[in-house]
Amino acid sequence: MASTLSGPALQASRAALSAALADQPESTTTAEESLEPGEIQEVDMQAQADGIRTVFSDPTNFNVKHPLFSPWTLWFDSPATKGRNLPQTPVSAFPQTPVPHTPGVAAAQGWMEDIKRVISFDSVEEFWGLYNNIIPPSQLPQKANYYLFKEGIIPAWEDEANKNGGKWSIQLPRDKNRNNIDQMWLYTMLAAIGETFDPSPVQSDGTGTPVKSLITGVIVSTRPQFYRLSIWTRLAPSATDEDGIRKRIEGVGKHFKTSVLGFAEGQKLGGPLATEVEFLSHKDSEKKGKSAKKIVV
Incomplete structure (x- = not known):
């Protein structure tokens, strides 16, 4: 059998x-x-x-x-890493490895100079070994970022896997979320490496060819007054949406809001220093003002 x-x-x-x-x-x-x-x-x-x-x-x-469906890489930056060859970072327990030569590296060279590649992993055990040896977001310095992206994809819009996509994000007031941002970030990472945001990798397009997951990476950012969690996707809905990408994108956002962050589907989250769970394409992110089109769940 x-x-x-x-x-x-x-x-x-x-x-x-x-x-x-x-x-x-x-x-x-x-x-x-x-x-x-x-x-x-x-x-x-x-x-x-x-x-x-x-x-x-x-x-x-x-x-x-227990092998993961895809290998992943953790990246990190903070004010302490900018412009310094040997930064003192909270992930110094892991050896620094060079940035891979992907198509987007040259275009994003200035951006990538300050981001340090920490370590790659491809199993559940290696993930927990990493997670148990890095500083949680609640204890990171201001203006620091963790980027967890699939191996071979750099955390930059210019990467081939990201340039046609966008991101779901939520902004959370720092003083009200210091006690739960670590759990939110952990659950976000687990949903990413467990491929539960967009389960298409285990599906087929009907011809026997696996469908690529929309998810390329997840990010947590610490700022003086708020935290931000983001999920990057390789595609964004088009004006006509003939391929049905919008429905998949919305599914990612709803799963993020309800199953990962634990909010009710219709719950309003916006307020001072806080946003709803919002999707914006990378191309629209470059636009300023009301011309940018957001999807909100």
Whole structure:
């Protein structure tokens, strides 16, 4: 029977089985050799399962990794990183790695000079290892930013994956949200790496070709009076919207507002230093005034 598991899940299953079998003691006589003619070998599934240690059952000595659908990269900048080759940043526990040569790097060179690439990861375990060793947003200096983007995509409008897209964002007053911004950022990252904002990567367009997820990255920004959370998408609705992108974009925003941030769907959030959950294309972001067209959920 063909497996019904997705590729990453199937890889994790195989890795778990291999790890479990590797933990079993070796014997000079194989089980098959000890069978009587016509006897069927019994498999001790419990014994195999006992050898599997995940990050959830053994956080320090796990032997199984749970692969993500896509690898991700964390980036960081703050006033301390600007114009300095060896900045003292709150993520200094991780080695700095060079910026990848993607099509958008040259166009965004000035912007990218101050952003430091922290580390890439492609499993649940590596994500938690990273998360548990960086300073949370509530303790970051003012004007600092974390950018979590899919591997190979830089956090700049000029990147090929971003140039035709936009972003969902919400602005939250700093004094009222200092105690919950860390949880909001964690849930935003988990929704991104878990592909729950836009589940299309596990779907098909009807021809057997996987549909690319709309999500390219997520950002948290700290400012003197507010926090901002953003979700970047690779596409934005067109004037005609013949491809139905608007419906998918709106689905991302509703999931962000209700399932990730925990607000009611119709709840009004705007106020002093606060905004609704709003979508704006990157092209419209460059426009000033009322000509920019927002989608609000």
